[in-house]
Amino acid sequence: MPGETHNGMQCNEFEALLFxxxxxxxxxxxxxxxxxxxxxxxxxxxxxxxxxxxxxxLKSLKEVEPPANLVNDILAATSGIPSYRLxxxxxxxQASLGERIREWADSFLAPxxxxxxxxxxxMSFGMAFFSLSVALSVAGVKPGDLSKVDFRPxxxxxxxxxxxxxxxxxxxxxxxxxxxxxxxxxxxxxxxxAQQREEKERERNHKNxxxxxxxxxxxxxxxxxxxxxxxxxxxxxxxxxxxxxxRRLV
Amino acid sequence: MEDAQIVNSLVRRCIAGDAVAWEEIVQRYNRRxxxxxxxxxxxxxDAQDLTQExxxxxxxxxxxxxxxxxxxxxxxxxxxxxxxxxxxxKTKQDRVTDxxxxxxxxxxxxxxxxxxxxxxxxxPDIRVQSRETGEAVQEALQKLSPELREAVILxxxxxxxxxxxxxxxxxxxxxxxxxxxxxxxxLARLLQRIYRQVM
Numbered sequence: 001m002p003g004e005t006h007n008g009m010q011c012n013e014f015e016a017l018l019f020x021x022x023x024x025x026x027x028x029x030x031x032x033x034x035x036x037x038x039x040x041x042x043x044x045x046x047x048x049x050x051x052x053x054x055x056x057x058l059k060s061l062k063e064v065e066p067p068a069n070l071v072n073d074i075l076a077a078t079s080g081i082p083s084y085r086l087x088x089x090x091x092x093x094q095a096s097l098g099e100r101i102r103e104w105a106d107s108f109l110a111p112x113x114x115x116x117x118x119x120x121x122x123m124s125f126g127m128a129f130f131s132l133s134v135a136l137s138v139a140g141v142k143p144g145d146l147s148k149v150d151f152r153p154x155x156x157x158x159x160x161x162x163x164x165x166x167x168x169x170x171x172x173x174x175x176x177x178x179x180x181x182x183x184x185x186x187x188x189x190x191x192x193x194a195q196q197r198e199e200k201e202r203e204r205n206h207k208n209x210x211x212x213x214x215x216x217x218x219x220x221x222x223x224x225x226x227x228x229x230x231x232x233x234x235x236x237x238x239x240x241x242x243x244x245x246x247r248r249l250v
Numbered sequence: 251m252e253d254a255q256i257v258n259s260l261v262r263r264c265i266a267g268d269a270v271a272w273e274e275i276v277q278r279y280n281r282r283x284x285x286x287x288x289x290x291x292x293x294x295x296d297a298q299d300l301t302q303e304x305x306x307x308x309x310x311x312x313x314x315x316x317x318x319x320x321x322x323x324x325x326x327x328x329x330x331x332x333x334x335x336x337x338x339x340k341t342k343q344d345r346v347t348d349x350x351x352x353x354x355x356x357x358x359x360x361x362x363x364x365x366x367x368x369x370x371x372x373x374p375d376i377r378v379q380s381r382e383t384g385e386a387v388q389e390a391l392q393k394l395s396p397e398l399r400e401a402v403i404l405x406x407x408x409x410x411x412x413x414x415x416x417x418x419x420x421x422x423x424x425x426x427x428x429x430x431x432x433x434x435x436x437l438a439r440l441l442q443r444i445y446r447q448v449m
Contacts, residue, residue, distance in 0.1 A: 018431075019412075019427055047435070050434070050435045050438045050439065051431060051434045051435055051438070053434075053438040053441075053442070054402075054433070054434025054435055054436070054437040054438035055406055055434050057387045057390070057437055057438065057441055058387065058391075058402055058406035058407060058434065058437065059406055060383060060384065060387060061289070061384055061387055061388065061391075061407060062384060063281070063285055064284070064285055064288050064294075066280055066281055066284040066285075066298075066301070067294070067298055070280055070284065070298060070301060070302075071273075071276055071277060071280055073298075073302060074276050074280065074301070074302055074305040074306075075272075075273060075276060077302055077305070077306055078272065078276075078305055078306055078309040079269045079272050079273075079309070081269045081273075106270075107268075107270060110267075110268050110269065110270060111263060111266035111267050111268040118267075
C-alpha cells in the first residue's frame with residue numbers, strides 16, 4: 001500500500017527516493033532507511049530489486065567499437081575530403097617547423113579559402129580579376145614593373161620628388177615652346193611686304209562686299225496682287241510710263 | 251577552454267566551411283552516435299548506415315544549430331533519436347514489451363510474449379553457453395518497446411541526465427523516469443526468465 005510505513009518510511013517516500021537510490025545519490029542515513037524499507041516491504045522490495053537488476057544488466061553492456069572505415073565513409077559522404085589525420089599520420093611526426101607554421105596558418109585561412117572556392121564567389125572573383133587586368137593593361141602597367149618597385153619610405157619619398165620635378169620640367173618646356181612659336185608668328189607679321197598686305201586686304205574686302213553681284217532671283221513675288229500686272233523694266237532706266245490699268249467696260 | 255566552448259568554436263568553423271573542424275566533430279561524436287544506433291537497432295550494419303545518415307543530416311543542418319537553445323550533444327542526440335524512430339517506423343518492428351506478460355492477441359489460447367520469446371531460437375542453455383552476457387542483454391534490449399529502449403539507452407548507456415533526456419524525447423521528466431523504470435524492470439524480468447531456465 002502506498003501509505004504503508006516500514007522502519008519509519010512510507011512507500012510513497014520510498015518511491016520518491018527510488019531514482020536517487022538507483023543513482024547512488026542518497027545520503028548515508030537515507031540510504032539506510034531506504035534499504036531497511038526495501039527489506040521488509042513486500043511491494044517495494046521486489047520492485048527495487050528488479051530495477052536494480054535491470055540497471056545492472058544495462059550498465060554491464062560495454063561500448064562497442066565503430067568500424068574502422070566509419071569516419072572516412074562519413075567524410076566521403078559529407079565534405080568529400082578524406083581524413084587529414086590518416087593522410088598525415090606518417091608525415092606528422094617528421095614535420096618541420098615551416099610545415100607546422102603553414103599548418104597553423106591553414107587553420108585560419110582554410111575557412112576563407114573554402115568560401116572563396118565556392119562557385120558563386122569564384123565567378124565573381126574571376127570577373128573582378130579580369131576587369132582589373134584589363135584596366136591595368138590599358139593604363140600601361142606591367143606586372144613585371146611592380147616587382148622592381150621599392151616600397152621603402154625613403155625610396156617612396158625620392159620617387160615622389162623625382163616625379164613632381166619631372167612634371168614641373170615638362171610644363172616649363174611646353175610653355176617655352178608655345179612662347180617661341182608665338183614670337184615667331186609676330187615676327188613674321190612684322191616682316192611681311194606692304195604690297196602683299198594690301199593684296200590681302202583687298203581680297204578680304206572683296207569677299208565682304210557683295211553689292212555688285214546680282215540679287216538672287218526670286219521665283220515668286222509674294223507681295224503682288226493677283227490682278228496686278230507685272231511690269232517690264234530695265235535696271236538702268238526708270239519706268240517712263242505710269243501704271244495703266246485696263247479696265248473692261250461692260 | 252571548456253568543452254562546450256571548444257564544440258561551439260568547432261561548429262562555427264565548420265559552418266564557415268572548415269573541413270578540419272568538421273572532421274574534428276566527426277571524430278568526437280561518431281563513437282557515441284554509433285553506440286546509440288547499435289544499441290537501438292541491434293545490428294552493426296544498420297548502426298553504420300544510421301550513423302552515416304545522422305552525420306549527413308548534421309552536415310546539412312549544422313547552420314540551424316542554436317547555441318542558446320541547448321548543448322550540442324543534446325542537439326546531436328535528438329537528431330539521432332529522430333532518425334532512429336524513422337528507421338523503426340520504416341522497418342515496422344513490432345512493439346513487444348509493453349505488454350510482455352499479456353497475450354498478444356484476443357485468442358484465449360495465445361501464449362504470453364515471454365513464452366514466445368523463450369521458445370524462439372536455440373535452447374537457453376546452448377544460447378547462454380554460446381553467447382556473451384552482453385549479447386543476451388542486447389537481445390533482451392531489442393525486445394523492449396522503442397519508447398522504453400531509447401529511454402534506458404540514453405540513461406544507462408549514455409549517462410545523460412533526466413532533463414536532457416526529456417529534451418531529446420520531448421516528453422516531461424516524470425515520463426522519462428517512468429519509462430526508464432519500466433524499461434529496467436522489463437529487461438530484468440526478461441533476463442531473469444532466461445537465466446532461471448538455464449539454472
